Amino acid sequence: xxxxxxxxxxxxxxxxQLVRRLPVMPYCPVWFADDQIRQQATLxxxxxxxxxxxxxxxxxxxxxxxxxxxxxxxxHILCRTMRVEDFGTxxxxxxxxxxxxxxxxxxxxxxxxxxxxxxxxxxxxxVISVACVAALVxxxxxxxxxxxxxxxxxxxxxxxxxxxxxxxxxKGAAVDARLIAEVAEPAVARVASRSxxxxxxxxxxxxxxxxxxxxxxxxxxxxxLNA
Numbered sequence: 001x002x003x004x005x006x007x008x009x010x011x012x013x014x015x016x017q018l019v020r021r022l023p024v025m026p027y028c029p030v031w032f033a034d035d036q037i038r039q040q041a042t043l044x045x046x047x048x049x050x051x052x053x054x055x056x057x058x059x060x061x062x063x064x065x066x067x068x069x070x071x072x073x074x075x076h077i078l079c080r081t082m083r084v085e086d087f088g089t090x091x092x093x094x095x096x097x098x099x100x101x102x103x104x105x106x107x108x109x110x111x112x113x114x115x116x117x118x119x120x121x122x123x124x125x126x127v128i129s130v131a132c133v134a135a136l137v138x139x140x141x142x143x144x145x146x147x148x149x150x151x152x153x154x155x156x157x158x159x160x161x162x163x164x165x166x167x168x169x170x171k172g173a174a175v176d177a178r179l180i181a182e183v184a185e186p187a188v189a190r191v192a193s194r195s196x197x198x199x200x201x202x203x204x205x206x207x208x209x210x211x212x213x214x215x216x217x218x219x220x221x222x223x224x225l226n227a
Contacts, residue, residue: 001109002104007043009032009056010039023111023215024117028059028134031055031132047060050091050092050159052155052157053154058134058160059152060084063108063110066082066105067087067105069082110136113216114219116209118208120204131155133153133208134208135211143217144174146170146172146173148171149166149167151166156201157190163190166186166205170183
């Protein structure tokens, strides 16, 4: 799905197509700022701001997000696309060149996936994340194995990142609480410096995967009833 740069966070709560096709995104805005800010703050702006603790970046990473960057090149508009995973280079820093703006964000349609967004802070909203985790899970036809897993984390290092090692261990495996707990534990190694993050990260990864898997089961049951 291609979203214009003026797509605001409230859209992920109000637009039925976005809710259905991008199932991880609606769980993020309820943590994001307040009602007034969600009506004005954009997804593109959150990415360009490039905060290590940005709530919006982990869900976008899990959706294989890409940004379209555009600038005026004398007599025409020049546009180029790159992965959001490569876009941020550090706190407040991106690969936007002088004169460029982000024109759109493209995300994978993941209708039928189960999703979860976990965040810890001192309050529920208007708070910088100590850590946040976004998860997407698709189950196989039997509903007992992971067909696809997307997992991303922010707030614990200079840039948010995909947890591809954990994804790889789960894809094709049986959905099992002990396995999920086992693969979640090494995520603590990604915590750069904040001690509080080290304490919560494995539990957050485990909770996100558990919740996304359960919601994937619900999605499969709904598909079966509508078939």
